[in-house]
Amino acid sequence: MASSTPEQGAKQQIESAAIVLDCRDHGESDKIVTFFCRDIGRITGIAKGAKRSKKRFVNKLEIFSSLRILHTLPQNGRLAFIAEAELLDGFITLRTDVSRYTIASIIRETVLLATKDLEGDAELYPLLHWVLHTLNTSKNSDPVLIFFFIRFFAIIGYSPNLTNCSDCGCQLVQNEMFSFHLQSGGILCSRCNKDKQSTRIRLSCGTLRSLDMALKQPLDRLQRLQLTEQSRREALSFFHLYARQLFQREIVSWQFLDT
Numbered sequence: 001m002a003s004s005t006p007e008q009g010a011k012q013q014i015e016s017a018a019i020v021l022d023c024r025d026h027g028e029s030d031k032i033v034t035f036f037c038r039d040i041g042r043i044t045g046i047a048k049g050a051k052r053s054k055k056r057f058v059n060k061l062e063i064f065s066s067l068r069i070l071h072t073l074p075q076n077g078r079l080a081f082i083a084e085a086e087l088l089d090g091f092i093t094l095r096t097d098v099s100r101y102t103i104a105s106i107i108r109e110t111v112l113l114a115t116k117d118l119e120g121d122a123e124l125y126p127l128l129h130w131v132l133h134t135l136n137t138s139k140n141s142d143p144v145l146i147f148f149f150i151r152f153f154a155i156i157g158y159s160p161n162l163t164n165c166s167d168c169g170c171q172l173v174q175n176e177m178f179s180f181h182l183q184s185g186g187i188l189c190s191r192c193n194k195d196k197q198s199t200r201i202r203l204s205c206g207t208l209r210s211l212d213m214a215l216k217q218p219l220d221r222l223q224r225l226q227l228t229e230q231s232r233r234e235a236l237s238f239f240h241l242y243a244r245q246l247f248q249r250e251i252v253s254w255q256f257l258d259t
């Protein structure tokens, strides 16, 4: 945790598009806020007077909100100083619909777990913004979490091998069931999966092909992809276990997901 001394004053202020990942009260009148910014990645800063401010920060520092912020860069483990915030989109449905709130919470928790301060990524901010915007507006929010995870793991460099058997190298065959082995990070075909008792997650060829397509589509076309109920269940079980293995801890919000 950073110290509570803001980099105020001498440091130059910059403007960032940012998503609020976390916000908590600090003292009598301030808030400490963690953002994921478009260019610089995750930062945590102090918004002085935010608990009382009627103009600068009111209703803007809510979790999941999309903002434009004026701030200093945090240095030497200190907090950034958040000077101003402009609300771009409050994604209001995420706060009024329980299932969408749960999905957004899993995503928020995952991003907080998997990112470090000031490690920007050209693809992560657009993915995060897309997923919150789609959850907020789409009639069918179900596949959004699956689309998020397949792309998120690729962005952070932990893309699972879902395109061919890790042992014999065979390609996906229609109607074949594959097993994902957590320990090896890849799938095995039914011939190579000899140890039926080991930790494995069953993934059908249809699910694997859908995930591969979700990885290759441009963001703005992802919503056109259809998932069967079987694929949805298989993929959600897979990502839950894969994330738990990768982060070596449970994603707490997952327990509220209605599967």
Ligand SMILES: [Zn+2]
Residues within 6 Å of the ligand: 165, 166, 167, 168, 169, 170, 188, 189, 190, 191, 192, 193
């Ligand atoms: Zn094989």
